[in-house]
Amino acid sequence: MNRKPSVFDGLLGDNTVLSSLMVISPVIVCGNTLRSALALMYAFSAITMLSVLISSFVPRKIPYAVRIIVYAVISSLVYIPVRLAAQNFYPDSIEQIGIYFPLLAVNSLIVFQTEAKFFRMKRIRMIGSLVFYILGFDAVMLVTAFLRELLAYGTINSKMTGITVLTGGLAQPFGGFIFLGLMCGVYRWIRSAFVQTRSEADVSDK
Amino acid sequence: MLKKVKRERFVWLDTMLTLLTLELMAYFYYGPRALALAAVCVAFSLAAEIVSFRLMHREFTADDLTCTSDALIIALALPSVMDYRIAAIACVFAVVAAKNVFGGRINMIFSPAAAAYTFMYTSWGRELLQFTEPHVRLGVFDKADDLVSSASYTFNVSRNMDHTDFELLMGNFSGPCGAVSILLLAVAAVILILRRDISAGAFIGTVSGTAALAYLAPAANFRSDSVKYSLVTNMVLFAAVYIVSDKRIAPKRNYYAFFYGLFIAMCSYIIVLTTARENAIMLVSVLFTPVALGFKNLEKRIETAEKEAAELAAQAEAAAEVSAENAAPVTAEEVSADE
Amino acid sequence: MYLINELIALLAVNLILMQALGTSTLFIAADNRRNLVGTALVITFFTTAGSAAAYGINSALPEKYSDLTLLFYTLTVGILYLLLLTLMYFISGEKFRDIRKYIHVSAFNCAVMGTLFTVSGNAAENAELNTFCSFVWAGAKAGIGFIIAALILTAAYRKLNSAKVPASFRGFPAMLVYLGIISMAVYSLK
Numbered sequence: 085m086n087r088k089p090s091v092f093d094g095l096l097g098d099n100t101v102l103s104s105l106m107v108i109s110p111v112i113v114c115g116n117t118l119r120s121a122l123a124l125m126y127a128f129s130a131i132t133m134l135s136v137l138i139s140s141f142v143p144r145k146i147p148y149a150v151r152i153i154v155y156a157v158i159s160s161l162v163y164i165p166v167r168l169a170a171q172n173f174y175p176d177s178i179e180q181i182g183i184y185f186p187l188l189a190v191n192s193l194i195v196f197q198t199e200a201k202f203f204r205m206k207r208i209r210m211i212g213s214l215v216f217y218i219l220g221f222d223a224v225m226l227v228t229a230f231l232r233e234l235l236a237y238g239t240i241n242s243k244m245t246g247i248t249v250l251t252g253g254l255a256q257p258f259g260g261f262i263f264l265g266l267m268c269g270v271y272r273w274i275r276s277a278f279v280q281t282r283s284e285a286d287v288s289d290k
Numbered sequence: 291m292l293k294k295v296k297r298e299r300f301v302w303l304d305t306m307l308t309l310l311t312l313e314l315m316a317y318f319y320y321g322p323r324a325l326a327l328a329a330v331c332v333a334f335s336l337a338a339e340i341v342s343f344r345l346m347h348r349e350f351t352a353d354d355l356t357c358t359s360d361a362l363i364i365a366l367a368l369p370s371v372m373d374y375r376i377a378a379i380a381c382v383f384a385v386v387a388a389k390n391v392f393g394g395r396i397n398m399i400f401s402p403a404a405a406a407y408t409f410m411y412t413s414w415g416r417e418l419l420q421f422t423e424p425h426v427r428l429g430v431f432d433k434a435d436d437l438v439s440s441a442s443y444t445f446n447v448s449r450n451m452d453h454t455d456f457e458l459l460m461g462n463f464s465g466p467c468g469a470v471s472i473l474l475l476a477v478a479a480v481i482l483i484l485r486r487d488i489s490a491g492a493f494i495g496t497v498s499g500t501a502a503l504a505y506l507a508p509a510a511n512f513r514s515d516s517v518k519y520s521l522v523t524n525m526v527l528f529a530a531v532y533i534v535s536d537k538r539i540a541p542k543r544n545y546y547a548f549f550y551g552l553f554i555a556m557c558s559y560i561i562v563l564t565t566a567r568e569n570a571i572m573l574v575s576v577l578f579t580p581v582a583l584g585f586k587n588l589e590k591r592i593e594t595a596e597k598e599a600a601e602l603a604a605q606a607e608a609a610a611e612v613s614a615e616n617a618a619p620v621t622a623e624e625v626s627a628d629e
Numbered sequence: 630m631y632l633i634n635e636l637i638a639l640l641a642v643n644l645i646l647m648q649a650l651g652t653s654t655l656f657i658a659a660d661n662r663r664n665l666v667g668t669a670l671v672i673t674f675f676t677t678a679g680s681a682a683a684y685g686i687n688s689a690l691p692e693k694y695s696d697l698t699l700l701f702y703t704l705t706v707g708i709l710y711l712l713l714l715t716l717m718y719f720i721s722g723e724k725f726r727d728i729r730k731y732i733h734v735s736a737f738n739c740a741v742m743g744t745l746f747t748v749s750g751n752a753a754e755n756a757e758l759n760t761f762c763s764f765v766w767a768g769a770k771a772g773i774g775f776i777i778a779a780l781i782l783t784a785a786y787r788k789l790n791s792a793k794v795p796a797s798f799r800g801f802p803a804m805l806v807y808l809g810i811i812s813m814a815v816y817s818l819k
Contacts (some may be wrong), residue, residue, distance in 0.1 A: 087783035105652075105656065106653065107816070108652055108653060109649040109651075109652060109743070110647065112649035113648060113649050128787070139808075148733075149711060149714055150711070152710075152733070152737060153703075153707035153710065156703045156706075156707060156737050157700065157703055157704065161700060163699055163700075164697070164699075166695050168696070181749065183743055183746035186694070186698075186742070186746060187650075187739050187743055189699055189703075190737050190739070190742050191739075193651065194671035195737045196398045196737075212680070215747030222791075248414075249373065249375045249376060249379070251379065251413045252412070252414075253409060253413035253816075254413075255411040256412065256816060257646075257647055257648065257649055257812060258412070258809050258812035258813040258815075258816050261805050261808050261809025261812055262387055262805070262806050262809035262810065262813070263389070263685060263809075265801075265802045265807075265809060266386075266387065266391070266799060266802070266806065268802035269391065269795075269797045269798040269802040269803075270797070272796075272797040272798075272802065273345075276796065340651075346795045362786065387809075388810060388812070391798050391802070391803055392789065392794055392803055392807070393788075393794040394793075397776060397788055397791055397794060399788055399789075400810055405813075408813050409811070411817045412813055412816055414815050478639070482732055487651070491798075512708040540699050556633070557633050560630050561818060564630065564634060567818065568762045570818065571814050573814050573818055574814075574818070575639075576810060576814040577812070577814040577815065579810075580784035580811070581784075581786065582783045583670070585789070587784065
């Protein structure tokens with residue numbers, strides 16, 4: 085059953101991370117403490133919002149391959165002031181995030197989804213949709229980081245809680261993979277309770 | 291189909307019998323805490339299985355009791371002093387993340403026990419690899435005062451073993467509560483192979499691979515000692531019986547299963563030899579899951595090709611028969627009848 | 630022995646299993662064998678050639694302008710992207726339509742950009758790695774790592790997408806958990 089696309093899709097119906105599997109590497113690797121998560125959320129929101137907005141003015145007459153390069157270059161330029169600002173707000177977290185900070189600038193939401201999704205909409209609707217796609221990422225990042233930090237380190241935003249059995253592995257990338265996979269499944273399970281989606285079984289195992 | 295279901299139940303029963311025997315031995319050496327640990331593992335595995343079946347809208351049947359044998363394997367791979375909460379988390383992980391996410395026992399990818407062991411190894415390595423000495427019997431809620439490293443650790447680091455052969459056979463040395471009873475494990479292996487409950491190819495591959503490498507690149511001063519100690523330490527025999535040879539995971543054909551076991555054995559032996567990592571075979575068996583899946587894919591292709599070839603041959607035979615009938619010489623009787 | 634230790638070492642620095650770089654591309658590529666080979670080869674090209682270019686950029690760019698590194702890397706990958714597209718257009722002609730999709734998917738990808746930053750970071754920490762050959766070799770190794778991860782996923786692809794898997798977990802979620810458990814085994818042996 086095809087339903088009409090909504091501006092809120094990026095948050096719930098077609099979540100950036102859980103449904104489209106976009107920008108998952110920062111969630112898997114860096115989404116293990118609230119501090120790192122907040123820095124990443126800031127960086128992702130600022131870079132993606134500004135880059136997509138500026139990129140929307142790039143003429144469609146330019147060949148596809150060149151347009152993609154232009155989008156990437158725009159986001160690489162946006163990255164510079166965002167990083168400089170982040171060094172003031174989140175000096176410790178920037179170090180921890182490492183290479184995942186610049187990688188946000190070439191995330192698929194900017195490089196590919198702009199063409200496939202956002203630039204097919206009218207500008208006002210595009211901005212609304214983009215805000216919810218960004219919020220979708222932020223929400224997943226926040227929930228993941230909160231739970232992983234709590235279970236792996238026994239802290240909430242570096243403040244101790246009373247948890248005594250700590251699952252250290254959850255803070256590692258493999259913990260991120262498993263946690264995100266389970267979260268993805270739970271998200272789909274909840275979504276299927278509200279929206280009837282087409283079965284994705286396309287491979288027979290017989 | 292019915293035969294297959296029956297077969298699965300018998301495999302589970304046989305495996306449970308051997309595991310319960312090992313559990314009894316663990317009780318003998320480590321006291322009631324070993325039994326309590328097994329009970330916690332079984333209870334949490336069952337609970338996790340039932341809850342996840344509810345969520346998947348599937349019916350829980352007697353066949354799904356296989357989760358209890360996985361729980362016992364996990365319990366036997368732990369030190370008897372292991373925190374109950376950690377054991378419970380590991381069992382839930384085994385049932386949910388390593389099994390039911392992929393569809394449960396009808397679509398197994400990983401050995402749940404091996405995945406749970408690896409999970410504990412990465413999160414609670416210290417708790418997992420510290421043991422009490424045998425005969426230090428603990429009550430259900432007791433805590434051990436003196437914890438020691440396992441005999442495997444001592445052997446990996448010093449290349450030396452302070453135990454007599456009889457002690458080794460009887461499992462009278464520090465280590466996971468059920469994985470050190472070598473004699474019982476050997477008997478269990480023979481029974482399970484004869485009953486066709488485990489993959490003979492994978493078991494032979496694992497044992498021969500370890501023995502061959504231990505002989506060629508000895509880990510002790512004498513080659514014979516190297517072979518002997520490499521087989522009894524680092525949970526090699528336990529993993530060979532209950533993890534690597536698990537028919538749900540290993541390739542079907544003994545030929546491929548042999549190589550699967552051989553690769554795991556060789557890889558884990560080299561890791562133990564070069565890094566002294568304890569019980570590497572449990573970790574390597576998880577890492578080699580794609581190899582088992584690759585072999586299974588190959589087997590499926592071979593089966594399909596064989597079926598197609600048989601069908602083609604049958605068709606050709608039928609066509610030959612038809613053409614032979616058409617080309618058969620006319621008999622005198624047929625000629626006279628025509629006239 | 631050497632081979633097995635090297636294999637473990639290669640897995641331990643695998644860009645997908647250890648750094649989760651290029652995971653979504655891998656999921657798309659594992660769909661069929663042809664896609665997998667095409668994407669893996671193109672990514673290997675980008676990581677290798679990109680790393681060679683990164684060596685040049687790192688050598689030429691003064692320390693105080695390090696914030697511009699991403700911009701230069703992006704331009705480099707962009708140039709490689711155009712060059713490869715042009716080259717394929719003239720070489721393969723009719724097949725260009727098939728091949729270009731691999732190039733589009735692989736060029737601006739976390740796997741490629743992540744490799745360039747990882748290789749540069751390692752060189753900054755260890756001066757011995759700050760040579761042209763080390764950069765190229767590290768880039769090629771990253772590509773090989775992608776191929777290994779792709780093979781690991783392909784082995785289980787049918788089972789992970791089977792109708793036997795609960796609908797909520799079928800496909801991507803099961804793939805994530807599967808890769809997670811394999812990654813856990815690699816981590817435990819690291």
